[in-house]
Every structure is written in C-alpha cells, then in structure tokens.
Amino acid sequence: MEFDASLKGVVGKIQLTAKTINWHPNEGSAVVIDLVGVAGMKATPPTAAKARIQLQTADTKYVFDFKSRPELDSARDNLQKAIKTARDSSEAASATPETTGTAGTTPNLEPAPPTAPTAPPKPRAVKRKRIDLNPKVLLANLELQRDILKKNRELMLVFQEVVVKGSLTNDQFWEMRMELLQTAALENGQARGSYNVLSTIKPTTTSDNKINLSLTREKIHDLFDQYPIVRKAYNENVPPLSEGAFWQRFFQSRLFLQLRGERVSNNHPYDSLIDKYLDILEEQRIKRQQAASIKIDHQVPLFFDVAANSENNPETTGNAPDLTMKPQYSDMEASRLIKSMNVLSKRLLLNKRGPTSTADSDIPDLTSELRLADLQDDNKQGASVDLHITVPNQVDREIMISEQEFEAQTQALLANLVAQPIDLREVGDSTDELIAAQQQIQDLVAQQSLRNEKCDTIELSEEAYLCHAATLEFLRHFWRAHARKELVEPYVESLRKSLDRIDAVVNNSGPHIQNETKVALAPLVKSVHRALAVSGTGP
C-alpha cells in the first residue's frame, strides 16, 4: 500500500508493510519506522487548513504532509489498522493486559496510548492485600475458623468436645489459638507464585491415537512470559504460519523438549524452523554469561552482592562447582537440564518480585546502600532497644539459725565425724533398713519401666486422647483466667465434669489397657485436682 506524502517538505511516498512504515523520498535515503515502535499518532482535524499526520516514536517525531483530505483519511485508516495489528501481535507476546485491544482505535487528535516498545517481561503487578490480623476481626471470621478445623482433624475433635459438647464458647476456644488464626489468615492472603507453564501442558492420547493438547489463552500468555524465546519464534513465524500450525510444530520440536527440561534424543526430528531457536537460546546464554562477567543482569544491591566481587566468588578462589554441575562427572545433558531449570526458576522469581524492587534507579547509590535504614530513625526509642541488665538485690535465703546455734551445730558435726574411727564393716548392719531401701528402689524402677515401655508403645483408646486434650483445654482456660484474676467459676464446673469423664474413660477402656490408661491419665487428674484446690472449691 502506498500513499503520497511529504516529510519535512520533501516529496515522497509512504509504503506500508506488515511490520514497518517505509517512507521513500523521490530522491535521497528512505526512512523506516517500526510499527510497534509508534507511540502515538495524531491527525489534524478536518477543519484544519493543512492535512497532516504526526507519528510519535520513542525518540523522534515524524510529520507527514498530505495533498488532500481524502488521501489523509485513507492513509490514516490504513496506518491505524497496521499499527493495531502490529501491536496486537506484539502485545500477545509482551503480556501487558492493560493495553490490549485499546490501541489505535481513536481517530483524530486523541493520542493513542503508548505501547511497550520492547518486550522484556514486565513484573506483573502484585496486588498486596492488607491482611487484617486484628483478633476481633479474626474471631468473627467463621469461615477461616471452619477452614482450619477442616484441615486439622485433631483440633476438630477437640473443638467438638469442648465447644459443641462442652461449655466453652467459640470465641473462648479461638482466643487461645489466636496464632493459628493469624497464620491461616496470612497463608490465605498470600499470592501464589507463578508456575512452570510447560509442565502443566500435558499431551493426552485419544482413542484414535491422536495426541491432543489443550492450550488456553492464559497458558499462551504465561508461556510467552516465561519463555521469551517462544514469543520470539511466534512473532517471527506466525504471519506465514497459522497459529495452529505453529503450536503443532512447536510442541513436537526439540525446542519444546529442551525448554520443558526433557532429554532430547539424537533421533528426535529436527524442525528447521522452530529448532533454530535452540541455537539462539544457546547464543543468548553465552551472551548472558559474558554480560554477567561485566554487569549483572538484575539489580542486586552491591552491598549484598557476592557475585559482584570477583575476589569473593568462591569458584575462582578454589571452591569448585557442585558435583552435579561438573560436565565430567554428570553427563552434559543433565547439567544442561539443571541449568535450564535454574534459569527458569530465576525468571519466575524475578517476574514475581514486587514493583518496588525493580523500580530503583539504574545506578545504585552505593552510599545509601551502606546506610542501615533502621538506624536512620530519628525516634531513638523505636530504633534500638537498650538493654540495661541489672541484677536485682541479692535476696539471700534468710539464715534460720542464730550464730550460737550455728557454732554449736558445726562443732557437733565435727565431733561426730572425728569422735571414733569409721569401721566400714558396720555399714549397712540393719538388714531391715536395707530391704526397705531396696524396696523403694524397686518401686522407682518399676515406675520408670512403666513410663519407658508401656506408655510409649501401648496405644490408648481415642477417647483417652480426646479426653486428655479437652481437659487440658479447660485447664489452660482456667489458669489463664486465674492469672488474669478473672472469674474462674465457669471453668471449675467443666473441670469437675472432666474428672467424671476421665473416670468413665478409664472404666470404659478395654481390660488390657485399663491400667495403662489410668497411669497415663494420672498426671492429668493430679493437675485437675490442683486447679480445683487453687479455685478454693475442692474436688
């Protein structure tokens, strides 16, 4: 398509191709404008005396003069269409949803919205929802609580025991577990990281031996995002190829296998169109490696960046790379796979980074990096916590005895010691006492063996565990209320019922574990009695 138009007074012709606007003057060199690079287009209104179209690119402004209005209108419409097509295909690649479909639709003086001129993967805007950790809000969030209970069966059982069947209120139960609520709230509020798209695209074989792949728009989107090389291949080949044909060839290509991290066998068919990008991929990798030795490909504050300092690079000072990364120890294929996985993971991470970390200026301000931000706080109180450790006055135990008594006792002890020589043959002459002592030792050993062996290996009934958990719950509430000097009466009743429940559990457990259950729950009974004694009500 050609239109007559003059640029800066020089008469020439505008030629439209799929990708560029070429302006050929009647004499002199041509001007080539990349369609995707056009940031805005303006046309003079029909009422204006001159028929002009102004094209704005990233660095220059081109003003084309047309001879007549109809010529301008036709040129404008065609230009708009061409720019839109060019942008659409590049946008499908550059994945900036907010500009899709809005480009170049407004005629006349309305400036067209700028497009992304180049296509580095932009970090997607991470929406940061403020997560409310206020206890009151969390206590009211019944859905969250239900979720937690659903995931944690043990907690669910305790909940049923003490809230549904017992006397605790929902709020009382959750108040003790605020940290669970807060963790769950934080977990739910977190954004999911991106995933490896290629691993989610799985071919399925149909009954007539055809291989099906399902590909959604989002997946293509993510694919372009995560693998710029695929976008490049798509952009360069799709006008000649149909979209379907492109994907079909892509998924059979070596490139796909390589990107997906699978082993490419030597007899896998080579697709000359798609697989040439493998070489580009390799070139890029080498270039990146070279660039990395000069400049880091992403911004790491120099202060933390170990790689920025060649002296600190462990590989150069003798720490060899990991065994798996050494070509002579693992085969080349594997280390290539590992490398490609590493690159992918890195990219996923970078894409997910919040906007603040990439918005920094290009030149790192080394001084400000060195500054420790939290020490800059003017408010000294908050900036540091001063520790004034003081050992409080030594309150030594009161000496119970008087000086005379002390003197007398010491002398008596000394006299007792030295009065007569010790005859070791007389030690342990009272057989009865020795037997009694041995009995105590036997008892202790027996108790110990019960603790060591039986309680660890014997499985008690589920009721016993549940009863234990529920009683502990009441005990926790009781002691909390007690420490806060709140009313403990509501819990006293529950504790008293717990004693009955414990008895019931012991009695109902099978004869083979009855004794063990009793022993296992004995400390619990003791604790309940202790609590009841403190409450002044007695058991």
Add this chain to the structure above:
Amino acid sequence: MDGVDDTSAVLQAAGLHQPPVEEAPSLLCVIIDTHAEGWHKLEGWSFKETMASVMVLLNAHMALSNANDVAVLGFNGMGPRMVYPQKEDAPLSDVKLEGTMYRQFHKMDKTVLAALATQLQETTVNKHCSISAPLTLALCYTQRIMRQRPGTRGRILLVSVTGDVPSKYISTMNSIFAAQKAHIPIDVCKLGGEKTNLQQAADFTGGAYIDIAHPRGLVQYFMSTFLIDPATRQMLNQATQPEVDFRAVCFLTKEVVEIGHVCSVCLCIMKDEPDGSCPICHTVFESTQLPSFT
C-alpha cells in the same frame, strides 16, 4: 565371655558390639553437703554414718576398675572445697595399715575424713552456699581429668541435705546445662532439705534423683543405683523419681513460681505482672500487650 563362643562375632555383624564397658576409665565426683544445719535437722541419722556409706561407694567404684578415679568435694557456708584428691598427697607408704584393708582405700578414706574435718573446723560463716558453686568446681575438675585422660567418663553424685539458695537459681541452672552439654550425669541423693531444682539437674543430665526414704539403708541406694556406670544405665531402667519439679524461680522475689510472666526480651521470670516495663532489662511493654502474658 563373648569371645568363647561366636557371640561377639554375631554382635559385630549386627552392629551391636560395643567395646567392654569396664575398660573405659570412669571418674566419680561426689559432692557432699556439709552445712551443719542440714545435718542437724536429720533425725536418727548422722553425718558420720553417711560418710561411712559414701566411703563404701568410693571404694567400690575404685574396685570396679584399675582405671577408675574418684574426687570428693565438700561445700558449706565457706564455699566449695576440694576434699579428695589433695594437692599435696602424702606418699602411700606413710599410711599406717589397720586391719586387712587395701592400702589405697584406706589412704583415700583417711584423706577424705581428715579434709572434711579441716573444712568443718575452718567453717566460720553462718550462710548457705548455693549448689552452683560446688557443681561448677566439680565440672571443672571433671573436664580437666577428661582432657588429661581422654576416654574418661565423668559423673557427679550430690549428697544433699539442704535446699538451694533461690537467688543463685540462674547460676545453678547454668551449671546444670553445662553438665548436660558435657554429657556428665548428675545423680542426686537427697537426704533432707527442700526439693528444688535438683530434680531438674538429674532429669536434664540423665542422672538419677532419689529422695532417700530409709537413710539407714543408704549404702543400698549407693550400691544398687549410684554405683552403676552411666554407660550401663542406658540398658537399665533407672531408679529415679518420676516426677520432676520443673518450676522456675522468680528473678525478683526468688520464690518458686508455677505460673509467672516471662519478659520477651531478656527471658527473666516474674511472679507478678511487671509494672509497664521489665524490671531486669527495662524494656517498656505496651499496655495492650501485657494482659496477654500468660
């Protein structure tokens, strides 16, 4: 015995074979509470009788292996004191034999008795000494021996008749943790006095704690429980009190507390709710945070 048939070969194959226990030298460090007040309170049982039983234990320990060694410490208001071995040791030939007793045992018994008597004679301070002081000394001595003779296993037996000094709670706990780190079990033979953190000492270090119910049978406790080498104990059910008093002591009032408050910065333990700031490290707490301290 294992070598006679092919038992040791079988054990070796199963990975269960361990070098004979008795060949590793074992150091038994006995700490004796010499607070006159504590012994005075014991009825029907004397310091001397206890010492006789202790000597039986020491002799028995020495008799188990040539490589075994003992150390005895006494502590009272004057602080801890090394009772045996002494820095300047009289030569063995100076010891006059009485009866048929093995000369080395006799010498050890005499030295211990004499040193304890000297310690009592020199005691002039009417005060309680914390268990932390002799524990630290015993740990240092054990460490020294363990370094001089690698492979030595050390353990500490504490014969106690008094409660601990609550104000020294932190140092006591620190020495207990040091023993735990060094794998030195602390056995506690409690004849009287308050039961404080000594249960924790035994529990944390893997030692045995016994409240002696029958002091007249003391030698029986020594022989059947405290004499057992730690390496052997792993295979036995230890005679130790099952209940352990894990209560801590309030840093301010020095009272044993069941439920208290803990500073989130310096971890000090308080019986009562602090008044806006931590009394030890002076960290200011927001009033909204205080009620949740349970």
